[in-house]
Amino acid sequence: MQTYKSRKFFSGALRALKYPLALAIIAGSVWYIRNQPIPVEIHVVTHGSVVQSVKGTGTFEARIRTTISPKIQGRIAEVLVDQGSVVNAGQLLVRLDDEDLAQQVRMAMAGISSSEATLGRFRAEIAQAKSTFNKTEAELGRTQKLVEANSISQSEFDQTKEAFELAKSGLIRAEANLLEAEQKVTLNRETHKFQEARLADARLMAPFDGLVIERERDPGAIVVPGSPILQLISLDELWVSAWVDETEMDQLKAQQAAQIVFRSQPHIAFEGIVTRLGKQSDRETREFKVDVRALKLPETWAIGQRAEVFIEIARVDDCVLVPTSFLEKQGSEQGVFVYTDGVAKWRALKLGIEGRESVEVIEGMSDSEIIVKPSHFGTKLTNGRKVLAP
Incomplete structure (x- = not known):
């Protein structure tokens, strides 16, 4: 009986001690965790320049771009360039099969030669007709006076007049033939010009100095007027055509x-300059286009590739800078944690303009001070917390 009571007593005592002990262990664990130094990244505050910018997203484009396509239907005989070829204005890029066109030019030239020969013959005829006309006209005048003086008979005068009328009609006919021959020569010359132009159209030239960015046809392909064969751009002005929120419009200018x-x-950021601002805003996205010319380019680029632009709207030089990634917010204040003897101390700051990676500090920070932030995502710093700097 005594043994049972003793056992019951000790069991109750153990139960009584169980909960306080557990609480003590938990409290000790919490205290230990809270007092463990948090691994942090550090940054030494320095002076520098900060640029406030407006961001836009767009594509890399060429200001001048054209499609090389034929004016006439035909079969491609040669494509003399490929993607990536740098070409000069007037350089032959594509040649269509021009055998039939060259034959048409030769036929037109033969037509000119034939009509010019005919024209020469009619010019000789009209010279003869004019000579005959002038002689008969003079003879008619002479016989007119003679018949009036009764020196010759009326029948002799009538014969002279008939000869004059024949010469006159011959001259008119010769003049008509000459006019027709001249028109024929003109027509044949125009036909020759037309056929030469068609022959020239079989040779597609570069309209300006540039770069071939796409080749869409190969020799043997049949093309019609307007069929794209090559895409050509000018390298004189390359830009990013970016979409920018219309609320930023008032801050931007060329x-x-x-x-x-x-x-x-x-x-890597490449230098650029705003070339022009769009005059139409998208009614759905409420953005407008801004073209930013690239002053420097990466070694490898492609038309149509995506890019971001950051347009400078404000700049401060020689100021205290803090990386934006180290900024924290507590209540209505923004600030940083300063590293002091292994402890993170909260300090509120008065900030100026904000750049892409850093912000201007107007008050609250000086050169060479060390600021910290947690190394691991999700970890929070508190004022006075021990930290473990690298």
């Missing part, structure tokens, strides 16, 4: 400095 970031090289 000749503003900009930076271009291609998605193929997201960590």
Whole structure:
């Protein structure tokens, strides 16, 4: 009986101690975790320049672009360039099969030669007709006076007049033949010009210095007027045609400095300048186009590739800078955690303009101070928390 009571006593005592002990273990664990130093990244505050910018997203384009296509139907005989070829104005790019066209030119030339020979013959005839007409006209005048003086008979005068009328009609006929021959020569010359133009149209030339960015046809293909064969761009002006929110319109103007970031090289910014602003806003996205000319380009690029532009609207030089990734917000204040003797201390800051990666500090921070942020996503710093710097 005594043993049973003793056992019951100890069991109750253990139960009584169980919960406080568990709470003590939990409290100790929480205290330990909260007092463990948090791994952090550090940054030494420096002076520098900060640029506030407006962002836009668009595609890389050429200001001048054209499609090389034929004016006439035909079969492609040669394509003398390929994608990536740099060409000069007037350079032969594509040649259509021109055998039939060359034959038409030769036939037109033969027509000119024939009609010019005919024209020469009619010119000789009209010279003869004019000579005969002039003689008969003079003879008619002479016999007119003689018949009036009764020096010759009326029948002799009538014979002279008949000869004059024949010469006159011959001259009229010769003049008509000459006019027709001249018109025939003109027609044949125009036909020759037309056939030469068609022959020239079989040779497709580069309209300007540029770069072939696409080849769409090969030799042997049949093309009709307007069929695309090559895509050609001018390298004189390449730009990113970017869409920018219309609320930023009032801050933008031509000749503003900009930076271009291609998605193929997201960590490199290339210099640019605003060339022109669009005058129409998209009614659905409420964005408008801004064309930013590229002053420098990556070694490899492609028309149509995606890019971001950052247009400079404000700039401050020689100011205290803090990376935006280190900024924290507590209540209505923005600030950073300053590293002091292994502890993170909260400090509110007065900030100026914000750039892509850093922000201007007007008050609250000086050079060479060290600021920290948690190394691991989701970890929060609090004022006075121990930290473990690298």
